[in-house]
Amino acid sequence: MKSDGLLSIIIVNYNSRELLKNCLHSIQSTVEIQEVEIFVADNDSLDGSVEMVRDNFPEVEIIANDSNIGYSKAINQAIRPSLGKYILILNADTIVMPGAIQTLLSFMENNPDCGVAGPKLSYPDGKLQYSCRTYQTVKTTLFRRTFLGRIFPKSKVLRDHLMLDWDHCSEREVDWLQGSVLMLRRWAIDRTGPMDERYFLYFEDVDLCYRMKIAGWKVCYVPQAEVIHYYRRASYGKSLFNRDLFVHLTSMLRYHDKWSKILYMAKRCMHILKFPSRISLDFVGILFSLRLAFSLRESIGLIESKPLYPIDIYYQPLMVFSICTLSIYYFMGLYENKRHKSWIDRLFSISKGILISCLVMILFHFFSEGYQHGLVYSRIVLVTFTIINILVTLFIHQSIHFLSRLLWRHGFNLRRSLIVGTDPTAIRIGKMLSAGPDLGYDLVGFISLPKNSKKPQHLQIIGDVENLVEICLRERIQEVVFVNVDEHFENIVLPLTKFRKKFINTRIISNDSESKVIDTRIKDFFGFPSLEFERGSYYYLTLGLKRLTDVFMALFSITLLSPLIFFIYVLLKVEGREVFFTQKRVGKNGKEFPMYKFRSMFDDAERVKRHLENIVTEGPIFKVKNDPRVTPVGRILRRYNLDEIPQLINVLKGHMSIIGPRPPLPEEVAAYDRWHEARLEIKPGITGLWQVDKERKWKFDEMVRLDIYYILNWSPLLDIKILIRTPGAILRGTGFNG
Secondary structure (H helix, E strand, O other), rough: OOOOOOEEEEEEEEOOHHHHHHHHHHHHHHHHHHHEEEEEEEEOOOOOOHHHHHOOOOOOOEEEEEEOOOOHHHHHHHOOOOOOOOEEEOOOOEEEEEOOHHHHHHHHHOOOOOOEEEEEEEEEOOOOOOOOEEEOHHHHHHHHOOHHHHOOOOHHHHHHHHHOOOOOOOEOOOOOOOOEEEEHHHHHHHHHHOOOOOOOOHHHHHHHHHHHHHHEEEEEEEEEEEEEOOOOOOOOOOOOOOOOHHHHHHHHHHHHHHHHHHHHHHOOOOOHHHHHHHHHHEEEEEEEEHHHHHHHHHHOOOOOOOOOOHHHHHHHHHHHHHHHHHHHHHHOOOOOOOOOHHHHHHHHHHHHHHHHHHHHHHHHHHOOOHHHOOOOOOHHHHHHHHHHHHHHHHHHHHHHHHHHHHHHHOOOOOOEEEOOOOOOHHHHHHHHOOOOOOHHEEEEEEEEEEOOOOOOOOEEEEEHHHHHHHHHHHOOOOEEEEOOHHHHHHHHHHHHHHHHHHOEEEEEEEEOOOOOOOOEEEEEEEOOOOOOOOOOHHHHHHHHHHHHHHHHHHHHHHHHHHHHHHHHHHHHOOOOOOOOOEEEOOOOOHHHEEEEEOOEEEOOOOHHHHHHOOEEOOOOOEOOOOOOOOHHHHHHHOOOOHHHHHHHHHHHOOOOOEEOOOOOOOOOOOOHHHHHHHHOOOOOOOEEEOOOOOOOOOHHHHHHHHHHHHHOOOOHHHHHHHHHHHHHHHOOOOOOOO
């Protein structure tokens, strides 16, 4: 029966014929059936529930499933065709008391910031049922699921979790509400998503309320509305083989896998351990293959007449083989997450790597000292080792892939993802990632782009690109896929630079990405060419190495240039000027610091600045052609960038790095567009990418793009390239003044 659009009621039923009948009768006596639409989603009940509803309640729409698909999936089945502004979810074992539905509706209408509301629940004997609780923690789980709860039934842990120190007679905001009776705001559901179908039963209500809370919606307890609930804890039993207990524990683990902050950080940092662990496994496989091949050769010693050298003789060439093989695996991409790669592809890749390494090992042996003295390895051992190692390595890689897929199919260890963009390509990718967990992705939703009026109504758009970083941290996102964002590069560049520090993987799928600032390999993403920025698992390690290098180079440079520093000091004193000039600059994350220079201008240079002519501005940058404030000695210092030498002190103090974007003035930063702020994501440097260019005829936006290129593609090798080009820039007089 279709309503006028105000309320949709959804009941999930499984073998609860009489309870369902009583529930529907209570709804009939509470509201006018013509004012609401009622759905009953039946999970293949065998007690005649479907026939009972059809015979006694013809106005109710039946969704009859041919199997038990779970509570969450059945709820979503009914949400999709429903039309109500509000959705009331009921368990079949509830009795709605008079006025309860109208009270909840009035509350939702009067509180537009409330996404979920729940009534006061009572047992059939009138005793209060504790239906609102605080979020479950590890400590709470121990008391709820072990003997501790029986020994200490009045412990503070349980009292706080069940909110026992409150009379449950007043309206209040809570963490979550028991899912037996929930009224949902459709607009909130559209923004946060329906029930998570990975929960077969239990914890789907906790998950829904948590998503509502982090999205800014309130979860409210409304005791003026009362519902009787024939509640029993089916998962609570003494037997460890209780099926409901197993389902409950599985759902609990799934919830913590999805929302635990500790697990989220662990997943984001997983590359730190994943790469060395997989290399270690392959190395153990190589050692095992040699040992097995050698044992097989020993077992046929009576047949083979040639002497067999001890296994220790094989270890030297084995190390060469291992280094070569593991390096080839790495460059062939065998340690990457190619989730759709078949075992045949892996077999060919592994075979290719091992055979190439065998050739290298043979060449090594040919030129070794042992070969010159007549040392010849057993060909049976070498051939057997090669075959065994191919099979063992394939087994290791396939086992890892199998275990990963097994976890994904059961809803564990999925990579929570966002898609930035709402065009047809983005929608296609979204449908593919949402098709099932076999791909290992959990698509949270879509992010809209500015000036994009074409936003399909059916998409779950959870925010805009301006708040992308905050949304990613809030929703525990591990990967962001940007789709056709070329026209919006200025909007995505700030999140791109932040994601590397946040250990969030990033992909750009586009026909024409911003090649000026992106220098990474094109990889296949389920049939779409993508530019991938790996999460910076080693970011802080390499940052530490960069800091050590900066300190060493600063100390070395100060020592090497000490005669020149003394000479400049004497010149400035003879000229009658202060030797050093301190200027406020903006560093990493917008933090201001004092930057040091040799003084190259008259003492009142800043005061007369506003009276100058020939001022040139490029964006927020202030420059003066033939600046009259520059002293004769200062002109020489500036031409060869010698006035920047004191910034080595800034490097030692940690304000700056040797290489990085030049530090801007506070007034320049105040005039920045939002995307310009991306250059403040790392420490500023004395020299940088655009400073060592031969021409240096860049406009401000182009200089920022080069700084962003450096940030996105930073590596020790890139620093070395810039450092090599710096002396030439200084001698040409086109160095890094600024």
